[in-house]
Amino acid sequence: MEKRYKNMARMTEHHQALLQQEIEYAYYRKNMTLEQSDWSDGMYCIYGVNQEIENPTFAAELKKVHPDDRSLLIDAYKNALSGHQFDIHYRIIKNDKELKVRNLATCVQESDGFCLYGCVIVEKVSAQNRVEKTAQAQQDAVTAVVENLSEPIIGINKKGAIKFFNRAAEKCFGYKRQQILNKNISLLMPDELAHHHNEFIARYLETGHTYVVNNERELTAVRKNGESFVMRLSVSVMPGIAQANEDEIAFVGLIQDLTHHKVAESLMHKTTRLDVLSHLSGGIAHDVNNILNIISGHLEILQMQKVDDSAVLKRVTAALKGVERGRQLSNRLSRLSRVDEQDAEPCNLSLLIKDNEDLLSEIFDKSIDLSVDLQSDLRWIEIDPNHFIDTLINLCINANDAMPDGGQLIIRACNQFLDADAVYATGLMPGEHVELTIKDSGIGITPEIQQRIFEPFYTTKGKDKGTGLGLSLAYNFIKDSRGHISVESEVGQGSCFTIYFPAIEEFSHPRNYNSTKVVDMDFEQSLRGKKILVVDDEQPILQLLSEFLKIYGLEVETANSGDQGLDLVKQEEFDLILSDLVMPGRLDGAQFAGEVLKSRPQSSIIFMSGYTDNRLSDNSELANIPIIHKPFRKKELLTQMQKMLH
Structure with a gap:
């Protein structure tokens, strides 16, 4: 008897009493509205159903009932929908033998529909004893059902x-x-x-x-x-x-x-707002980068033409610095959009933080004591390392601002296993994670502000000290990295940000990034006579690149759409194709490149983009095509062309 019940989830005093009476007992819950059932282990045992193969459906149960008794069970369930209790006896077929059972249940109106809570008891006692024990068994069974419900x-x-x-x-x-x-x-x-x-x-x-x-x-x-x-x-x-x-x-x-429901609802609304802003910011970044690319391109051409005029060069250099500041701001805005999965790679936070510890220490005032505690055998995770460093720097800057009179900041990273209870309201999956905490001894954050700190453009700093994008960027990056960030804070007692990233089991070595090489004059001479196709929907960019590339003796054809570019590829052969990635019309840059490779598999292609939109993440055929991000400098373009042509 003890072996038979070893798999039951919980055993109450009522269950113990039933076992002593040699009564096989099981319980169930049926949502009559959603047609969903939950069985205890005993239900599978009584009906002889393999829970690894069959779901606890009404059909599975009915199949085990004696054909002559099936209508009795069907009618009982129908009456239960009207709010009636039932207490019925019928036969089931198990191992080619008849078994008599008793099924008693009550129907409860719940938020997700009518739910039937019931017990099934195998009748092994004599008819006389059954009559004597019916009342007590019914009371014990119903009490056991209610006692073990997950709802208060x-x-x-x-x-x-x-x-x-x-x-x-x-x-x-x-x-x-x-x-x-x-x-x-x-x-x-x-x-x-x-x-x-x-x-x-x-x-x-x-x-x-x-x-x-x-x-x-x-x-x-x-x-x-x-x-x-x-x-x-x-x-x-x-x-x-x-x-x-x-x-x-x-x-x-x-x-x-409803505590967890309210938390989840709040996160859902916050995520929705960020998703809307992501699409908007990505489009803005794309347009701004195109404009900056036109400006920087003409400035560089002017720089080449006025190489002997120091006054002009000085102004051009100052203007290019302004373009660079605009590019950095545009990049921050574009990071509100979803993280490009192609940029993610296996990382170890201990190594990343150690490599940037000097940079972090420069952020803080001398009156702040920085302490870094990193577990030596920290598990690996898969993230974009550049986005992570941006996130860490943002959090450290906020901590520094929260300690105007000095204090202590502790950065700690460790391995952490999260069980089902720990991840209930986070959206994470149970399992191994890496936990990162950034804890300061600063002024703290009020509960009202804690509710809004991850909202984009929300800031408590002065207009000259912050944009309100730092924490929203961090939130979006961590969310898209399948992680979670939360904050605990008390006014006057400091704040602690906790971040979780899921650990990975196996990984290949991180990709190697080739450093940018200076373009030499021999290469510039070797460009002469090469045939280049430039595809972009922005006419000013087509004119700019055409003028710029012709300076190096290149033959340049231009197309203002993917369809026009495809027509030219079918008519002529090109040594290299430069294509915008995000273009309107029937073929965007990715689709255009795919069509080109179908007809000319050996074609050399470089993508240009102010906003990638993750559209290459699921296209393995285009995964190795390099991307240069607008606005790019002439050295970046020529260096990438050198790699593709030699």
Whole structure:
């Protein structure tokens, strides 16, 4: 008997009593509205269903019932939808033998539909004993079902005294059963509700009407520790309430703690706002980078033409520095869009942080003590290292600003296993993670500001000290890296940002990045006579690149769309194709390149883009085509051309 029940999730005193009586017992929950079922291990055992193969469906259950008894079970379930309880006996076929079982259940109206809670008991006792034990078995079974529900259930008498408090209610409110029984239910309510609760009960007993009973409502409740939380409450009235005495339950409340739902809802709204901003910012960055590319290109041509005029060169150099500042701002804006998965690679945070520790130390005032604690055997993760360093720098700058009179900052990284409970409200998957914490001893953050700190453009700094993009950039990068960031802070006690990244099991060596080589004069001479096709929907960029490349003796053809470029490729052969990546029309840059490679697989192509949009992440055929990001300098373009042509 002990071996038979070893897989049961929880064993109550009622279960123990049933086992001693040699009764096989199992329980289930059926959502009649959604047609979903949850079975205990015992249900699979009683019906002889392999839980590794079959789902706990009504069809699987009905298939095991004796053909002559199937209509009895079907009718019982139909009646349950009308709110009726049932207690039926029927036969099942198991291992070619008949087995008599008893099925008793009650239907409860919940937030997601009508739910049937029931027990199945194998009848092994004599008919005489069955009659004698029916009442007690039914009471024990129903009590066991309610006791093991995941939702808090509370029963009170006509005076509001608590007479029933299941395990889920204990966990939700923080009270042990012996602490709360016979106390008034108003103990679990905020003052504004507690003062009126007895009036609600009295009104119902006198008139039979109240907006509390038989209505599902969201209310505020109070835990033992004084914490308030939002719950969804549904109250039902027990039959025969008029004759019920003080020891009997008159009202039953079914409760759903909405704390995690509210957190998830808040995260969903925040994510939606960021997604909208991502698309908007990506488009803006693309257009701005195209404009900057036109400006920088003409400045560089002017720089080449006025090489002997120091006054002109000085102004050109100053203008190019301005373009570079604009490019950096545009890049920050583009990072609000989704992270390009092609930039992610296996990284070790200990190595990354150590390599940049000198840079981090320069951020802080001398009055701030920086402490770095990195686990030596830290697991590897897959992220974009450049985005990570940007995120870390942003968090350190914020910490520095939070400690105007000095203090301590601790950066710590360690391995951390997160179980199902730990990741309930984060959206992470249970398993091995790397935990990074940035903790300061600064002024702290109020709860109101904590709710908004990851919103884009939200800042508490002066207009000359911040854009409000730092933390939203961090949030978006971490989210797109399948990680999670949270903050804990208390005014006057400092703040602690905690970041989780999922660990990876296996990885290839990080890609090697070739350093930019200076273009030599021999190469510039070798460009002469090469045939280049430039494809871009921006006419000023076509004119600029055509003029610039012709200076080096290149033959240049231009096309203002993917279709026009494809027509030229079919008619002529080109040594190299420069194509914008994001273009309107039937063929964007990626589609244009794909069509070119179909007809001319050996073609050399370079993408140009102010915003990649992740459109290459799922296209392995184009994965090795290099990208130069607008606005680019002539050295970047010529260096990449050198790699492709030689």
